[in-house]
Amino acid sequence: MxxxxxxxxxxxxxxxxxxxxGMYRTNGKILAGGTDxxxxxxxxxxxxxHVVSLNRVPGLNRITFHEDDGLVIGAGARLADVALNPEVMKHYPGLAHACSVMATTQIRNMGTVAGNIVNSAPSADTAAPLLAYKAAVILVERGGRRHVPLTEFFSGPGLNVMEPMEIMEAIRVPSPPRRSGSAYLRLSARSKVDIAAVGVAGFLALDMDGVIIEARLALAAVAPTPLRCPEAEAMLAGQKPDPQLLTRAAAACVRACRPIDDVRATAAYRRKMVQVLAGRVIEQCYQTAERGDA
Amino acid sequence: MAKQLIELIVNGDRYEVAVEPGASLAEVLREELYLTGTKVGCNQGDCGACTVLVDGRSVSSCLTLAVEAHQREVTTIEGLAPSGETLHPLQEAFIEKGAVQCGFCSAGMILAAKALLDRNPAPSPEEIRHGLSGNLCRCTGYVKIVEAIQAASLKLAAGKEAR
Structure with a gap:
């Protein structure tokens, strides 16, 4: 080679x-983990x-959590460090799970969450849970800084709204309320190494009577970009889940997706699996949320 | 696009090497430092044959630019038995359990296993399989590899108690 x-x-x-x-915006690339x-x-x-490495910039690999401000994942934070961070495991289990099952140990030691988002693959494993947690990214350029909600970030397969002179500095995730639960489930033909064929993430917040106050569901690998499922979320809000509601909400998730046939799965299989996984994710979120104050 | 002078600390030895910015760590280890124990299989981060430790963490050296390893501590398979006479307990266990078939994946397997045991000295077979999920063996000798790593973890634990 x-x-x-x-x-x-x-x-x-x-x-x-x-x-x-800024200087090399036409023919330069930013390198973080480098695995893509x-x-x-x-x-x-x-x-x-020109390749501009972020790996000697101090402070970029931080992972911090405060009850009020939530989680900040610096652009240099490795997938493995996010997966094993005790605060992430406790408050954002869906994200911790995504970071611990994707790719391989070696890749997780190198690759970053920010890189996974910037790369903007439709199947990005961290994207679905981050969407469900209502994350935003912080983009900086010389003389400016902007917050972009992740729901407005992706614009197509491998495409996003970043300008060539911008660097993703960090990802911010709000703190989850007390009675809430979240989860991420993914499927791939091989349990390791392989890219996800279907990913479903969820987040539910409950009131004291166990009624859903807020629901967020997000899908990966079943559309040109990772995406949320507003129709299903609206169905769940104000309700207590029962089997019929789960089936209907999962069916609404299926309507939100636009899958294709590829080497990893057929579109028809992906639709079926969204139905199954969305039901399980909602159930799992609800059970964790009911258990209390995590 | 001139070569760049970097300093690598490989198995405790310092090297100054002039490298192309696009050269992988695997290439520099093998072709500049002649440490050919590190193997290159797929050259795209899927197979794990090129696994080395950088600052104690397992990475794919084919995906690591050598310039990024500047002043970092790199451990290759040669570093596990520096004298060449006494083998590391993991290497001994691989021999005893017959975990080496063609041998191409062994260096990467052993370094991935070392990174695992450094973090988790007593892994279950399931944890070992998870820890090795980034290393492929085309001879499919996984059973013996898992046994060898378990045996090595027991040996390392016994060695620590004896001290």
Whole structure:
């Protein structure tokens, strides 16, 4: 394999990184974990003259949680660190699960959650739980910073609303209320390594009587982008789940998806699995939420 | 696009190497430092044959740019038995249990296993399988590999108690 040719930059702080990204916005790429970018670079698939690494920028790999502010996942935080973070495991089990089952140990030690989002694959495993947790991303450029809700971030397979001179600095996830529960379930032909064929994430918040106050459901790998299911969410709000409601809400999730046939699964199988997994996710969220104050 | 001078700390030894920015750590280990114990299978991060430890964590060296490993501590299979005479308990266990068939995956398997045992000294067979999920063996000798890692974990635990 011929060695790809580019100039490699290792900025020591965010300002330097932003300068470089601004300067090389037409033919540069940002490198964090590198697990998606490096194979593409090495296969000569990209016309890239400059690579700007974020790995020497201090503070980017932080993972912090406060009851009031919620969770902040820095752009450099590795999947493995997010998966094993005690606060993430406690308050965001769907995200912890996604980060612990995707890819392989080696890839999870290298790859970042931010990279998984920026890469914007329809099957991005962290996207569905982050959508269900109502996450937003923080994008910075020289002289500006904006928060973009994840629901407005993806624009197509591998596409998103980031400008070429922007860097994703962090992902913010609000703190879950006391009586709430969440989950992520995914299917792939192989249990490890393989990309998800279907992913369903959920979040439910309950009032003291066990009535659902707020429901959020999100799907991955069944549409051009990861997406939420507003119709199903509206059906669940104000209700207590029963088997008929679960079936109807799961069917609404199926209506939200636009799957394709590919090597991992047929569109028809994906629809069936959305029905099954959505039902299970809602049930699992409800049971955890009922158990109390987690 | 000139070569870049980097410093690698491999198995405790310091090396200064001039590398192409696009060169993978696996290439530099094998072709510049002649540490050919690290194998390259798929060269795209799926097979785990190129697994090395960087600052103690298992990574795919084919997906790691060598320039990114500048001043980091890299452990390769050669680093597990520095004298070449006394083998690491994991290596001994692989031999005793017959966990080596063609041997191509062994270096990556053993380093993935070392990263696992460093974090979890007494893993269950299930945890071992999970820990090795990024390492493929085309001879499909997984049963013996799992047994070897269990045996090594017992041996390492006994060694710690004896001390």
């Amino acid at each position: 011929p060695t790809p040719r580019f100039t490699f930059h290792q900025p020591q702080n965010l300002e330097q990184a932003l300068d470089l990204v 970018l490096v194979p593409k670079l090495r296969a000569g698939l990209m016309d890239v003259h």
